[in-house]
Amino acid sequence: MAGPARLCVTNQKGGVGKTTVAINVAGALNELGRNVLFVDLDPQGNATEGLGLLEAYDDEPPTLLDALIDPEAVSPDDIVHSHSEMDVVTSNIDMNAAASALARQSNAETLLEDLLDGIEEGYEYVIVDCPPHLGVLTDNALCATENLVIPALTEPTSKRSLELLFDYVGSLEMDHDVEIEPVALVANRIETTREDEEMLAWFEDALPDVPLYRVRKRVALQRAFTDGKSVFEADEETDMETVFTALAETLEDRFSTREVTA
Numbered sequence: 001m002a003g004p005a006r007l008c009v010t011n012q013k014g015g016v017g018k019t020t021v022a023i024n025v026a027g028a029l030n031e032l033g034r035n036v037l038f039v040d041l042d043p044q045g046n047a048t049e050g051l052g053l054l055e056a057y058d059d060e061p062p063t064l065l066d067a068l069i070d071p072e073a074v075s076p077d078d079i080v081h082s083h084s085e086m087d088v089v090t091s092n093i094d095m096n097a098a099a100s101a102l103a104r105q106s107n108a109e110t111l112l113e114d115l116l117d118g119i120e121e122g123y124e125y126v127i128v129d130c131p132p133h134l135g136v137l138t139d140n141a142l143c144a145t146e147n148l149v150i151p152a153l154t155e156p157t158s159k160r161s162l163e164l165l166f167d168y169v170g171s172l173e174m175d176h177d178v179e180i181e182p183v184a185l186v187a188n189r190i191e192t193t194r195e196d197e198e199m200l201a202w203f204e205d206a207l208p209d210v211p212l213y214r215v216r217k218r219v220a221l222q223r224a225f226t227d228g229k230s231v232f233e234a235d236e237e238t239d240m241e242t243v244f245t246a247l248a249e250t251l252e253d254r255f256s257t258r259e260v261t262a
Contacts, residue, residue, distance in 0.1 A: 069102070
């Protein structure tokens with residue numbers, strides 16, 4: 001039987017709201033009644049903080065890094081934490097040593113895949129939040145999930161960052177014999193300027209086969225993050241809930257034929 005749908009949320013350009021998008025995609029899937037496992041692969045632990053689990057960032061070993069290096073030696077209970085909307089594999093301060101520690105492993109780019117194979121039972125979606133840069137951790141996320149959600153700002157620098165990302169993905173596909181598909185592009189923090197509208201048109205022209213979602217700048221998104229939850233559980237309502245719901249429904253359509261391992 002097929003396992004859960006796996007997705008990674010990444011853009012090597014920092015400051016694009018990657019973690020906020022990842023949390024709210026997971027929250028939208030939970031709102032649709034899906035069991036979600038969220039993996040914070042970013043050594044900075046922004047998602048761990050944004051889901052109200054910052055104390056876990058300073059946990060003693062075994063941690064996520066230990067689980068990546070030797071998944072059979074670590075119990076899921078050591079790294080999976082409960083949240084009202086999803087279960088969370090939290091990041092940890094030890095992850096700051098991940099680049100050098102993982103690079104010494106013979107299967108450095110497939111360690112996350114091996115870990116997920118052992119802990120994803122019973123979930124319908126796995127959402128992986130990546131670091132804001134390319135490297136061995138992002139390689140792991142891309143190879144393990146093969147499905148890519150891309151947050152991007154509506155500014156000209158996004159053109160170059162997307163070109164670099166797709167070049168990088170192409171090289172990874174050839175090196176590891178995988179097919180990595182972009183399943184959604186999230187134009188984030190949109191304001192009502194001519195530049196924003198021009199960039200939205202560019203996104204549609206450059207990636208005509210990738211669904212585009214428009215997330216406008218809303219204080220409620222940041223407030224929900226500060227409160228440790230997605231906008232779907234926040235006290236303050238926002239019209240951006242409908243955008244994330246639409247994205248989740250598209251994912252449901254795409255992955256509806258999958259069966260979840262019991």
